[in-house]
Amino acid sequence: MFEVRNVTVRFGSTVALDDVSLQFSPGEAVIVRGPSGCGKTTLLRVIAGLTVPDTGEIWLQGSQASRPDFILPPHQRNLAFVFQEPRLWPHMTVRQNVMFGLAVLRPSERAERLALVADNTGIIDLLTRYPSELSGGQARRVALARALAPQRPLILMDEPLTNLDDAGRRDLVAVVRRFWEEEKFALLYVTHDALEEIPFARRIIRLDRGQLLTDEERGNQQIHALC
Ligand SMILES: Nc1ncnc2c1ncn2[C@@H]1O[C@H](COP(=O)(O)OP(=O)(O)O)[C@@H](O)[C@H]1O
Numbered sequence: 001m002f003e004v005r006n007v008t009v010r011f012g013s014t015v016a017l018d019d020v021s022l023q024f025s026p027g028e029a030v031i032v033r034g035p036s037g038c039g040k041t042t043l044l045r046v047i048a049g050l051t052v053p054d055t056g057e058i059w060l061q062g063s064q065a066s067r068p069d070f071i072l073p074p075h076q077r078n079l080a081f082v083f084q085e086p087r088l089w090p091h092m093t094v095r096q097n098v099m100f101g102l103a104v105l106r107p108s109e110r111a112e113r114l115a116l117v118a119d120n121t122g123i124i125d126l127l128t129r130y131p132s133e134l135s136g137g138q139a140r141r142v143a144l145a146r147a148l149a150p151q152r153p154l155i156l157m158d159e160p161l162t163n164l165d166d167a168g169r170r171d172l173v174a175v176v177r178r179f180w181e182e183e184k185f186a187l188l189y190v191t192h193d194a195l196e197e198i199p200f201a202r203r204i205i206r207l208d209r210g211q212l213l214t215d216e217e218r219g220n221q222q223i224h225a226l227c
């Protein structure tokens with residue numbers, strides 16, 4: 001189980017998250033929606049250990065990962081993050097960016113995993129390039145590949161398909177779906193755009209001004225209509 005327990009985050013007089021509690025299970029896909037500035041990115045950052053909660057706790061699979069006076073470092077949380085900006089490491093090639101999280105695998109497995117992820121995300125022809133040599137859409141594909149490659153049990157995606165055209169977005173939503181169905185990671189997917197929804201997620205939570213407004217299950221009918 002992944003848990004956000006009564007988390008409040010303040011920046012000066014701004015309350016970015018206001019006593020937010022949320023639980024989700026391994027293998028569950030959850031959409032996080034809400035207008036710009038409502039706290040979506042802060043929610044992901046606090047789960048990832050990049051922001052310290054002022055009150056409350058984060059629990060990841062039975063371990064306490066954050067409280068106001070303790071932060072388990074982000075790289076020890078066994079999760080992946082797709083940021084709002086692709087944020088690729090500029091001094092590494094695409095191949096190195098994607099392989100970075102694969103150091104624990106045997107070399108033959110590393111190559112196999114890279115090939116699978118690169119093929120699915122459509123970046124095989126880009127592997128020797130540096131991030132400065134990519135278009136915005138290509139960089140998004142690489143950022144997605146980098147997050148999918150290490151098979152973490154939790155992936156946080158913060159508006160990962162912004163600036164892609166409709167075809168690219170549809171293509172990458174299908175990629176996320178394929179990996180999610182195969183590999184059963186928990187997925188928290190932030191979007192403020194109805195077009196950018198992942199149609200296979202059953203659950204949608206909505207934030208407004210730092211508060212968790214609604215937490216709904218989508219019915220099968222709604223899911224079929226979207227797919
Ligand atoms: N590092 C920061 N310093 C000051 N204010 C911040 C910081 N990060 C976020 N905020 C503020 O917290 C609120 C929530 O921001 P954010 O989580 O980025 O919203 P969203 O991702 O939903 O657009 C906004 O009012 C934003 O301006």
Ligand SMILES: [Mg+2]
Nearest residue numbers: 040041042084
């Ligand atoms: Mg944001």
